[in-house]
Amino acid sequence: MNCCCPHANSANRLFSFFAGSYRKRFEKKGFEPSQQQLLEGLEQAGYKDAKILEIGSGVGHLHQTLLERGAASAVGVDLASRMIAEARQWAEERKLTDKTDYVEGDFMEISESLRDAEVTVLDKVVCCYPDADGLIHSSLSKTSRVYALTYPRDRWYVRTMMGFVVFAMKIMRSDFRPYVHSPVHIENWITAAGFDKLYQNHNLVWLTQVYVKPSI
Numbered sequence: 001m002n003c004c005c006p007h008a009n010s011a012n013r014l015f016s017f018f019a020g021s022y023r024k025r026f027e028k029k030g031f032e033p034s035q036q037q038l039l040e041g042l043e044q045a046g047y048k049d050a051k052i053l054e055i056g057s058g059v060g061h062l063h064q065t066l067l068e069r070g071a072a073s074a075v076g077v078d079l080a081s082r083m084i085a086e087a088r089q090w091a092e093e094r095k096l097t098d099k100t101d102y103v104e105g106d107f108m109e110i111s112e113s114l115r116d117a118e119v120t121v122l123d124k125v126v127c128c129y130p131d132a133d134g135l136i137h138s139s140l141s142k143t144s145r146v147y148a149l150t151y152p153r154d155r156w157y158v159r160t161m162m163g164f165v166v167f168a169m170k171i172m173r174s175d176f177r178p179y180v181h182s183p184v185h186i187e188n189w190i191t192a193a194g195f196d197k198l199y200q201n202h203n204l205v206w207l208t209q210v211y212v213k214p215s216i
């Protein structure tokens with residue numbers, strides 16, 4: 001991946017290193033509790049026959065499951081090359097190649113080249129990106145109906161945990177940093193773009209929200 005942003009290069013290295021373990025974890029344990037909540041919200045919003053855009057799509061298990069349950073097609077975007085490679089391979093094994101398209105790159109750099117989607121999903125991605133405002137507005141502009149995301153709750157213990165991650169990144173000499181962005185700001189940006197909140201749930205760390213745009 002060619003990218004001028006040090007954050008993206010570091011995130012590529014970090015998440016490529018963990019790509020294999022993301023797939024193994026899912027094969028062993030299935031969806032995490034926060035992902036089960038995300039799926040519950042998406043069921044309520046509806047995604048049958050929809051075009052999906054998943055940003056920070058990792059190894060692909062979330063949108064590939066939506067395809068198996070009735071979505072029409074999916075584009076997975078991730079800046080980590082190994083994540084994209086795992087997702088492509090998994091789509092092949094699940095016989096979903098004709099419904100999937102994978103794009104390697106920083107969503108913020110390539111968003112204009114991506115087609116619009118009815119349903120956009122960002123599962124634990126907003127916390128990887130310094131400019132949450134930019135990421136959310138760019139992804140909202142690609143979305144016609146459903147916007148689903150999971151991101152960290154703004155709690156003292158979540159900030160403490162993130163502090164430990166930052167410390168570990170510094171020791172590893174990585175420029176990657178995790179962020180706890182304000183849920184109040186995030187919600188305001190999404191609703192100001194014309195979406196209504198349909199679903200919200202959380203566990204100790206993650207907040208899951210699904211928004212829908214009312215049909216005119």
Ligand SMILES: C[S@@+](CC[C@H](N)C(=O)[O-])C[C@H]1O[C@@H](n2cnc3c(N)ncnc32)[C@H](O)[C@@H]1O
Pocket residue numbers: 011012015022055056057058059077078079080083105106107108122123124125128129
């Ligand atoms: C914490 S992982 C979550 C992966 C997947 N959504 C899941 O929950 O299994 C975050 C992923 O987002 C990707 N990512 C972070 N910022 C991104 C950006 N600006 N554009 C594209 N991908 C991004 C990372 O490479 C990584 O694979």
